[in-house]
Amino acid sequence: MRAVLLLGLLATASAVHLDFSSGTLDGWTHSDDGKYSGKFVVASPEGLDAVKALKVPEKAKHYGISKALPEAVDPASDLVLQYDLKLTNGLSCGGAYIKFVTADDAFTPSGLKDDTPYTVMFGPDKCGSTNKVHLILRHKSPKTGEIEEKHLKMPPMVESDKKTHVYTAILRASNNSYAVLIDGVEKKAGSMFEDFEPSINPPETIPDPDEKKPEDWVDEARIADPDAKKPEDWDEDAPRTIPDEDAQKPEGWLDNEPAEIDDTTAVKPEDWDEDEDGEWEPPKIANPACKDAPGCGEWKRPTKPNPAYKGKWSAPMIDNPAYKGVWKPQDIPNPDYVKDPAPLTNIGKVGAAAIEIWTMDDGYFFDNVVVSNSEAEAAEVREKSWAPKKVIEDAKEAEEKAKAAAKAEAEKKKVETTQAVDDKLKQVVSTIFDLPFLKPLEAQLKPARAFFEQRPVCLLGMLTALLLLPVAWLLTSRIGSKTQDEVGEAKKQDATGEDDKPEEEEDRDYYDNLLWTGEEIEEEEEEEQPKAGTRRRTRRD
Ligand SMILES: *[C@@H]1O[C@H](CO)[C@@H](O)[C@H](O)[C@H]1NC(C)=O
Secondary structure (H helix, E strand, O other): OHHHHHHHHHOOOOEEEEOOOOOOOOOOEEOOOOOOOEOOEEEOOOOOOOOOEEEOOOOOEEEEEEEEEEEEEOHHHOEEEEEEEEEOOOOOEEEOOEEEEEOOOOOOHHHOOOOOOEEEEEEEEEEOOEEEEEEEEEEEOOOOOOEEEEEEOOOOOOOOOOOEEEEEEEEOOOOOEEEEEEOOEEEEEEEOOOOEEOOOOOOOEEEOOOOOOOOOOOOOOEEEOOOOOOOOOOOOOOOOEEEOOOOOOOOOOEOOOOOEEEOOOOOOOOOOOHHHHOOOOOOEEEOHHHOOOOOEOOOOOOEEEOOOOOOOOOOOEEEOOOOOOOOOOOEEEOOOOOOOOOHHHHOOOEEEEEEEEEEOOOOEEEEEEEEEOOHHHHHHHHHHHHHHHHHHHHHHHHHHHHHHHHHHHHHHHHHHHHHHHHHHHHHHHHHHHOOHHHHHHHHHHHHHHHHHHHOOOHHHHHHHHHHHHHHHHHHHHHHHHHHHHHHHHHHHHHHHHHHHOOHHHHHHHHHHHHHHHHHHHHHHHOOOOHHHHHHHHHHHO
16 A cells, blocks of 8 residues: 555656647658558647647548657546647538557557557547547457457537537546546546446456357247137138128119120221131220210129138137246356556556547648646646637627627618617608598598508608799799700600509609609618618519
């Protein structure tokens, strides 16, 4: 006990924090394997100009890159893995996980392959219905030496918005617990012994693989009662149906008329060859005599279900007295059983970080890869390196949301204002048309009233026109003294032109003029009105 404590104190916590602040790959090396046609680049994510990260620049490619850690990290005293991931264009189908490669002197980053052994594989993977943050340990049985992938059951889902998220996996040696955090928030946690599949510790017993089902084992749970006998009165030969004796031949049935007769109008084709085609017979047609009769030819009695019909007799089923149940082999002690009290001592040291993925998306950014023995250290990196990104991205998001909200609000106000103006004008319309001296003209004014009630804004145009008329008249009469002839000429032309138009069109021009004037006035008064005016004009068209 004391020795364990002492070891715990002596163990120097090692921590590796890999970033791309140098603007270069900084020792990350692409695999030489020709499979990996995708090549990572170091770039700044959109909106995070001060940040440099490892970017997936092209979609639909395999990528393989890794970096050896300056010193292997031993998971025996807790293992904490962490990295930032930004999915600029989302994650429709692909992996964005990191393989924490098992320390091995023979490993070189350029030799990375898809089956390079890892200690832990951790991070997002999404495609179709798959959506998980993998946490897979490659655990070596202390008994058999066999290495098996242990997958976290029901892993958390990927954070697939476009902001930077930090993924953290914690494997604790102290109590063999684990936790998966996203953005520092625990998404899943529990016991390493309970939540992985296959189980880190194999079952204590297994079904005996050598046992065979005995030859005389009875599998049938139910059988036909061997003692049952066919009842005396059971007639197996009774027909299913019998003639319906109650049926009667319909009145007017023509017994002596066939349903079909020869077509007497048909003639033998000229090229008919009796030797080859056989004797010619005229084709049959429906007998016209039967057209109005209920039927022709021999009347046949219909049938009905036979109440005495029983069919073949069979014995009822009973429980099989000889049934022994479903056969299964006996459980025997599992020869591979081992209770590994410290699984973290059997997953290997972490010697490198590798991104070995295939993806249908581009724009992933990996950053701040942490391999550590300390939760606190990982938390510190989150605080120092991820939190500032969050501040910027949250601010940008808030700004965009505020913009969208302001736009929606302005839109709403515009509609409200238009409504309010419309309502006011409608009141004025009512007041005008309700004037007592207009009462006798009520019937004649009805269409006009309806028009203005529907498009109250035209009232403004109308009133303006009325106001401007005297002014215009004054102006023309003044200028008129000089250009009397020109104006006269223009007026004449204008009048002729208008007169040529059909009445309906004339009406429309008149209203359009009003509408146009109405809109102009409105724009001067209320900046946010032009849309309403436009809409109205369009509606009339
Ligand atoms: C294991 O210990 C950690 C603290 O060291 C604690 O947060 C966690 O809840 C424990 N888990 C279990 C399953 O005991």
